[in-house]
Amino acid sequence: MNGYKKVKILATLGPSSSDEAVIQQLHEAGADLFRINMSHANHVMMRQLIGHIRNVEQRCGRPIGILADLQGPKLRVGKFAKGCAELRVGQNFILDNLEEAGDENRVFLPHPEIFASVQTGHRLLIDDGKVLLKVEKHDLNSITTRVIAGTKISDRKGVSLPDSLLSVGVLTEKDRADLDAILETNAIDWVALSFVQRPEDLQEVRKIVGQRVGLMAKIEKPQALEHIDEIINLSDALMVARGDLGVELPLETVPGHQKQLIRACRRAGKPVIVATQMLESMITAPVPTRAEVSDVATAVFEGADAIMLSAESAAGDYPVEAVTTMTSIACQVESDPLYAEIINKQGAAPEATAADAISLAARQIATTLNLAAIVCYTSSGTTSLRAARERPPVPIIALSPVVETARRLSLVWGLYCVTTDDTDNLDETIRRACNIVKREGFAKSGDNIIISAGVPFGIPGSTNMLRISRID
Known part of the structure; x- marks a missing residue:
C-alpha cells in the first residue's frame, strides 16, 4: 500500500539532503514531509529546496508537505578577549551592556530585554546548560551572578532563561523577513514558531499569516507550559521540541511533558510532532542505539502524529538510512498487538458536533464490519482531522480538490492524502472513492469501505453523510 504507515515522518533538509535525487530517496524511504530550517537556509536556498520538493511531488503523484521553521530570538553572550574564559564555581560573574571583550569576570550581553526581565534568584543557562549562573543583583545595565556549575564559557554561546518571561516579541527582524519570503513563495504549508512563551505570540503571527499557512507552536520554553491550553487552541499544530525544553527544564521531567502534550493535542484534535535527537547517533553511524529505537517507538505508541529527524537527515552521513530506520520502527x-489497545485507551471523548459524531460513527462502523478503509472528502481539512482524532484501526483516505489542503494534511496521523477533482454528484463521489481506494492498493474487488462527505457538496465543514460501499 505504497508504504502506508499511520505516523508521519518529518525530515529536515540540509547539506546532506539538498540534492533533488536525495530528497526523492528520502521520500521513497518514508519521509512524508520536509522541514526547511530558516536558522541555516537563506531565501535563495529555500526556493531551491521548494522547487526540488515539488518536482519530487509531481513525479511520485502524492502531495508532500513543507514546513519552514523560523529561527526565533537567539540570545547569545558577546566575545571574549581570548576566545573563552575559565570560571570557578562560587565566583561572581557579570553580564553587562559594555561592548568590550570579556574575561573571567564579565562579558557583554547584547540583549536589553534580559536586563529588563530577570529577577534576583533567576537562573541563566549558558551553552545548552553547560554553565549555570544565578542572579544575585541586577539593574538595566548589568546582571551580577554567581557561578553555580560549569567552568568554561566561550564566544557567542547561547543564553537560556528558564525562570524569566522576556518582554520581547516572538518575531525578530530576520524572522519577519523570512516570513515575508515564505508567504511570497505560496508553496509552504506550515510555519513553525520558535520559543513561544505566551498566547499573544501566536496571535501576533496569525495576524500576518492568516490561514495561508498552518501555524505550528514549538514548545521549548517552560513559560509555554503555563499557557498550554490557550496555545493549543490558537495554533494549528504543536511541536514538542525536546532539545531546548530539556535545557530549561530538568531532563527527567521532559518525558512526562511529552506524554502530556501529546494527549492534550489528541483531545483537541490538533497534530503534534515529537522532535530532537530521536536517532542522534545516526549522524555518524549507519545504525541507531537501542535507546534511540525505544525513544522513537515510545512516541509512536503514544499516538504522536509525526516524528522528526533533524541533523540526522540534514547534515548526517546517513540521511536515507535514518529515514529508513525510522520507517521500520x-x-x-503499528503492527504490535499492544499498539491498538494503547492508542484506544488514550482516546478523547468526541465533542458535541456533527463532524465529531460522524467521525466516531465511521470509526465504529469500520471496526465492527472490518472495512478496508475510511474515505473522507474534505475541502478545508476539518473532516479528515476529525477522522484522524479517532485513531481508527483502518487507513483513512483523505480526498481533496484543494492541493494545499492535501499537502497540509500530510502531517496528520493515519491520513493518506490524494488530490482529486471536485464533484457535485453523489454517484460520482462514491464511484471515485472506490476507484481511488482500489488504485492505491487499500482494497480489492469485493471489499467494503465507508465514505464520509458533506451534502450539499462544496460547503466546507458540512460533513453529514456516511455511506458504506462495495468495491467492484
Whole structure:
C-alpha cells in the first residue's frame, strides 16, 4: 500500500539532503514531509529546496508537505578577549551592556530585554546548560551572578532563561523577513514558531499569516507550559521540541511533558510532532542505539502524529538510512498487538458536533464490519482531522480538490492524502472513492469501505453523510 504507515515522518533538509535525487530517496524511504530550517537556509536556498520538493511531488503523484521553521530570538553572550574564559564555581560573574571583550569576570550581553526581565534568584543557562549562573543583583545595565556549575564559557554561546518571561516579541527582524519570503513563495504549508512563551505570540503571527499557512507552536520554553491550553487552541499544530525544553527544564521531567502534550493535542484534535535527537547517533553511524529505537517507538505508541529527524537527515552521513530506520520502527510498532489497545485507551471523548459524531460513527462502523478503509472528502481539512482524532484501526483516505489542503494534511496521523477533482454528484463521489481506494492498493474487488462527505457538496465543514460501499 505504497508504504502506508499511520505516523508521519518529518525530515529536515540540509547539506546532506539538498540534492533533488536525495530528497526523492528520502521520500521513497518514508519521509512524508520536509522541514526547511530558516536558522541555516537563506531565501535563495529555500526556493531551491521548494522547487526540488515539488518536482519530487509531481513525479511520485502524492502531495508532500513543507514546513519552514523560523529561527526565533537567539540570545547569545558577546566575545571574549581570548576566545573563552575559565570560571570557578562560587565566583561572581557579570553580564553587562559594555561592548568590550570579556574575561573571567564579565562579558557583554547584547540583549536589553534580559536586563529588563530577570529577577534576583533567576537562573541563566549558558551553552545548552553547560554553565549555570544565578542572579544575585541586577539593574538595566548589568546582571551580577554567581557561578553555580560549569567552568568554561566561550564566544557567542547561547543564553537560556528558564525562570524569566522576556518582554520581547516572538518575531525578530530576520524572522519577519523570512516570513515575508515564505508567504511570497505560496508553496509552504506550515510555519513553525520558535520559543513561544505566551498566547499573544501566536496571535501576533496569525495576524500576518492568516490561514495561508498552518501555524505550528514549538514548545521549548517552560513559560509555554503555563499557557498550554490557550496555545493549543490558537495554533494549528504543536511541536514538542525536546532539545531546548530539556535545557530549561530538568531532563527527567521532559518525558512526562511529552506524554502530556501529546494527549492534550489528541483531545483537541490538533497534530503534534515529537522532535530532537530521536536517532542522534545516526549522524555518524549507519545504525541507531537501542535507546534511540525505544525513544522513537515510545512516541509512536503514544499516538504522536509525526516524528522528526533533524541533523540526522540534514547534515548526517546517513540521511536515507535514518529515514529508513525510522520507517521500520514505526511500522513495527503499528503492527504490535499492544499498539491498538494503547492508542484506544488514550482516546478523547468526541465533542458535541456533527463532524465529531460522524467521525466516531465511521470509526465504529469500520471496526465492527472490518472495512478496508475510511474515505473522507474534505475541502478545508476539518473532516479528515476529525477522522484522524479517532485513531481508527483502518487507513483513512483523505480526498481533496484543494492541493494545499492535501499537502497540509500530510502531517496528520493515519491520513493518506490524494488530490482529486471536485464533484457535485453523489454517484460520482462514491464511484471515485472506490476507484481511488482500489488504485492505491487499500482494497480489492469485493471489499467494503465507508465514505464520509458533506451534502450539499462544496460547503466546507458540512460533513453529514456516511455511506458504506462495495468495491467492484
